[in-house]
Amino acid sequence: MNKPSTQQAILVYTLLGIALIVFMTPIYLIASSSVKPSPIMFQKPPAMIFEPTLDHYRDLFAMRPFGKFIGNSLMVALGSTAFSVFFGSIAAYAISRIKHKRMNDVAFWILSMRMFPPIAVVVPYYIIFKTVGLLDTPIALIIVYSTANIPLTVWLMKGFFDEVPTALEEAAAVDGHGLISIFWKVTLPLAAPGLAVSAVFCFIFSWNEFLFALMLTGSNAQTAPVAVMSFWSSDAVQWGRIMAGSFVILIPGVVFVLTCQRWLVRGLTMGSVK
Amino acid sequence: MSEITLRNVIKRYGAVEVVHGIDLDVEEGEFVVLLGPSGCGKTTTLRMVAGLEDVSDGNLSIGETRVNEVAPKDRGVAMVFQNYALYPHMTVRQNMEFALKPLGLSAKEVARRVDEIANMLGLSELMARRPAQLSGGQRQRVAMGRAMVRTPDVFLFDEPLSNLDAKLRTQVRLEIAKLHNRLGTTVLYVTHDQVEAMTLADKIVIMRDGHIEQVGTPEQVYSQPDNMFVATFIGSPPMNMIPAQVRERELQANGLALKVPPRFEGRLAEGQSVTIGIRPNGLSLAGAEMPNAAPARVEVTEYLGNEALLDLRVGPHELIAEVPALGRPAPGTEISVQFDPDAIHLFDTETGASLSR
Ligand SMILES: Nc1ncnc2c1ncn2[C@@H]1O[C@H](COP(=O)(O)OP(=O)(O)O)[C@@H](O)[C@H]1O
Numbered sequence: 001m002n003k004p005s006t007q008q009a010i011l012v013y014t015l016l017g018i019a020l021i022v023f024m025t026p027i028y029l030i031a032s033s034s035v036k037p038s039p040i041m042f043q044k045p046p047a048m049i050f051e052p053t054l055d056h057y058r059d060l061f062a063m064r065p066f067g068k069f070i071g072n073s074l075m076v077a078l079g080s081t082a083f084s085v086f087f088g089s090i091a092a093y094a095i096s097r098i099k100h101k102r103m104n105d106v107a108f109w110i111l112s113m114r115m116f117p118p119i120a121v122v123v124p125y126y127i128i129f130k131t132v133g134l135l136d137t138p139i140a141l142i143i144v145y146s147t148a149n150i151p152l153t154v155w156l157m158k159g160f161f162d163e164v165p166t167a168l169e170e171a172a173a174v175d176g177h178g179l180i181s182i183f184w185k186v187t188l189p190l191a192a193p194g195l196a197v198s199a200v201f202c203f204i205f206s207w208n209e210f211l212f213a214l215m216l217t218g219s220n221a222q223t224a225p226v227a228v229m230s231f232w233s234s235d236a237v238q239w240g241r242i243m244a245g246s247f248v249i250l251i252p253g254v255v256f257v258l259t260c261q262r263w264l265v266r267g268l269t270m271g272s273v274k
Numbered sequence: 275m276s277e278i279t280l281r282n283v284i285k286r287y288g289a290v291e292v293v294h295g296i297d298l299d300v301e302e303g304e305f306v307v308l309l310g311p312s313g314c315g316k317t318t319t320l321r322m323v324a325g326l327e328d329v330s331d332g333n334l335s336i337g338e339t340r341v342n343e344v345a346p347k348d349r350g351v352a353m354v355f356q357n358y359a360l361y362p363h364m365t366v367r368q369n370m371e372f373a374l375k376p377l378g379l380s381a382k383e384v385a386r387r388v389d390e391i392a393n394m395l396g397l398s399e400l401m402a403r404r405p406a407q408l409s410g411g412q413r414q415r416v417a418m419g420r421a422m423v424r425t426p427d428v429f430l431f432d433e434p435l436s437n438l439d440a441k442l443r444t445q446v447r448l449e450i451a452k453l454h455n456r457l458g459t460t461v462l463y464v465t466h467d468q469v470e471a472m473t474l475a476d477k478i479v480i481m482r483d484g485h486i487e488q489v490g491t492p493e494q495v496y497s498q499p500d501n502m503f504v505a506t507f508i509g510s511p512p513m514n515m516i517p518a519q520v521r522e523r524e525l526q527a528n529g530l531a532l533k534v535p536p537r538f539e540g541r542l543a544e545g546q547s548v549t550i551g552i553r554p555n556g557l558s559l560a561g562a563e564m565p566n567a568a569p570a571r572v573e574v575t576e577y578l579g580n581e582a583l584l585d586l587r588v589g590p591h592e593l594i595a596e597v598p599a600l601g602r603p604a605p606g607t608e609i610s611v612q613f614d615p616d617a618i619h620l621f622d623t624e625t626g627a628s629l630s631r
């Protein structure tokens with residue numbers, strides 16, 4: 001690539017700066033409000049300089065078992081991510097490799113399952129889980145989130161598997177390896193960026209999901225976003241705690257994305273088949 | 275080591291048949307080359323032997339066993355792919371080890387075998403590199419090394435030299451020949467390059483359009499081609515072909531009349547349409563009064579060092595002659611060209627079949 005000119009550089013950095021401001025402002029507001037003493041929370045113009053306090057965080061963990069809700073969220077999000085990425089990858093592999101003229105239709109059919117409006121199915125889910133005794137358990141949420149995450153993973157991973165040259169799998173077959181060994185040691189490592197992308201999408205969707213979590217859980221399996229909203233009651237809205245809770249919720253997502261990022265490398269198949 | 279046997283093997287893709295019932299025997303320890311123009315079904319045939327393509331019909335055996343339904347991993351074959359197909363996420367050492375994993379050897383034995391082959395192929399310095407960090411020639415050797423560590427019963431090569439430059443190709447060709455002499459493993463080798471085929475093969479199988487045209491030693495396919503296709507495909511520059519008719523014990527072509535060589539006496543019918551085939555080195559410069567000579571005009575000369583190629587026009591025919599470079603005629607000269615009767619091949623113009631046997 002050519003070295004960008006100064007003008008190009010200025011343009012790029014200006015756009016980046018604007019994007020940064022747009023995306024970071026809410027996060028700044030959450031972070032600053034979470035350490036702002038309640039009395040000056042809604043001062044106008046907003047107080048920029050104040051004595052930070054950790055009161056909201058203390059309240060957050062003292063008044064309700066917020067640590068447990070974070071744990072629930074983690075369990076549900078990681079569980080659904082693992083489940084979806086595993087089964088989604090296997091399905092995607094089959095769709096990518098089986099040559100059949102209707103295979104694209106199968107792929108689309110799977111993706112279409114992600115298109116239903118959640119509100120339409122939340123009541124049936126409620127009834128089903130109540131009947132089988134899974135209401136208010138992390139398993140219920142793992143199942144529900146996976147029904148949304150698996151189609152997405154299938155769709156994403158199919159694209160990545162399509163990019164892995166079949167010649168490599170044939171080489172492995174002639175080298176004496178069976179299907180599972182080939183998939184595990186040749187194909188999947190070369191589709192690792194796809195795994196990372198899928199995992200990020202699955203995790204973030206499960207971590208942020210609100211509607212199902214609200215309807216299908218109670219005090220036992222409640223997730224962090226629902227717990228945060230419970231500080232919004234009819235008589236009082238405890239903004240400080242909501243902000244503190246929101247900020248805590250941000251952290252695992254950021255950590256997870258940064259962890260996955262190191263797998264997002266390009267050109268993994270370079271040097272294999274020219 | 276094993277022999278390979280194909281009996282009436284057919285390959286269809288959907289309704290399209292691309293390999294039409296071929297029979298082939300590769301003896302134990304033999305180096306057999308499948309040779310033919312691009313698209314004639316060489317790769318398809320090789321891939322059926324490897325188990326990467328289903329056999330649509332017929333019998334395929336390796337050793338004593340019918341392997342039509344046997345998975346590639348259980349066939350005891352190793353293959354070098356045209357594009358090498360190295361595992362990009364593994365180092366050279368891991369690439370070679372990966373081929374040994376299924377054998378369940380001890381770590382020590384794995385290391386010993388890998389090091390031995392790496393030494394033999396001069397890969398020892400490269401063991402920690404990944405394929406992307408290797409040159410084309412090095413990748414080719416890794417691909418060979420990966421196939422060799424398994425000490426397979428059968429080696430399959432699909433145009434292994436086609437991605438190398440000319441100099442490297444000659445060098446690696448020689449290495450492959452040496453390796454075969456040393457290991458004595460059965461080899462089935464695909465190429466469209468006749469020089470590779472002639473230099474490497476014990477036996478050449480010439481294919482066209484999914485059929486086998488001739489099977490024979492390099493000498494046989496060169497000096498006794500079964501048909502016009504083989505005659506023109508083997509040899510460079512190719513054999514000159516001149517359509518002619520048999521009249522009064524002569525082969526008469528436009529601007530040319532040759533005596534029917536004695537070995538064809540009694541095999542030809544008066545008036546039969548035949549094609550005269552003669553290699554460039556079967557033509558020589560001669561005095562006009564010599565028998566079997568014809569007047570010719572030199573159009574172009576190509577100097578090759580020891581020899582020169584003359585592009586000749588004899589009547590309406592364009593012929594190539596290979597003559598000693600010393601004293602070659604200049605372009606534009608009118609000369610007389612002589613046809614060596616022993617070098618003449620005759621083919622049935624209609625069927626293309628050789629009339630020599
Ligand atoms: N997967 C396939 N589907 C349909 N036709 C194919 C396929 N693979 C090869 N062919 C056809 O089979 C013929 C032989 O191909 P191939 O064996 O690759 O030729 P070669 O190796 O001699 O150049 C070609 O006409 C090719 O188009």
Ligand SMILES: [Mg+2]
Nearest residue numbers: 316317318433
């Ligand atoms: Mg080919």
